[in-house]
Amino acid sequence: MGPVALCRFERWTRLAEAIHLTGFAAFAALTVQQSATRSLGPSGLATAVTLNLTLGLWPVVLQRYNRLRAHRAIHAAESRPTRRSGLVDID
Secondary structure, three states: OOHHHHHHHHHHHHHHHHHHHHHHHHHHHHHHHHHHOOOOOHHHHHHHHHHHHHHHHHHHHHHHHHHHHHHHHHHHHHHOOOOOOOOOOOO
16 A cells, blocks of 8 residues: 555544544433433443444544554655666656
């Protein structure tokens, strides 16, 4: 994967992280609201929190980890000397 593709991948990780973070916050607010109105019992609250952490927060952490790896790969690719393709230009 070249530096251009890695930069594109890095941008997509930011978008995916924002989407998952928005969903996490919305579901957390819904869980608090449902718990405050006592519409959600203790087992329902435990289930909601577990699902929100698993399906909402974990992808955010994963996207940040992937973005860190992409940054390292981009910097490594930029610091490497460029290789010549071995093709001869014919004018």
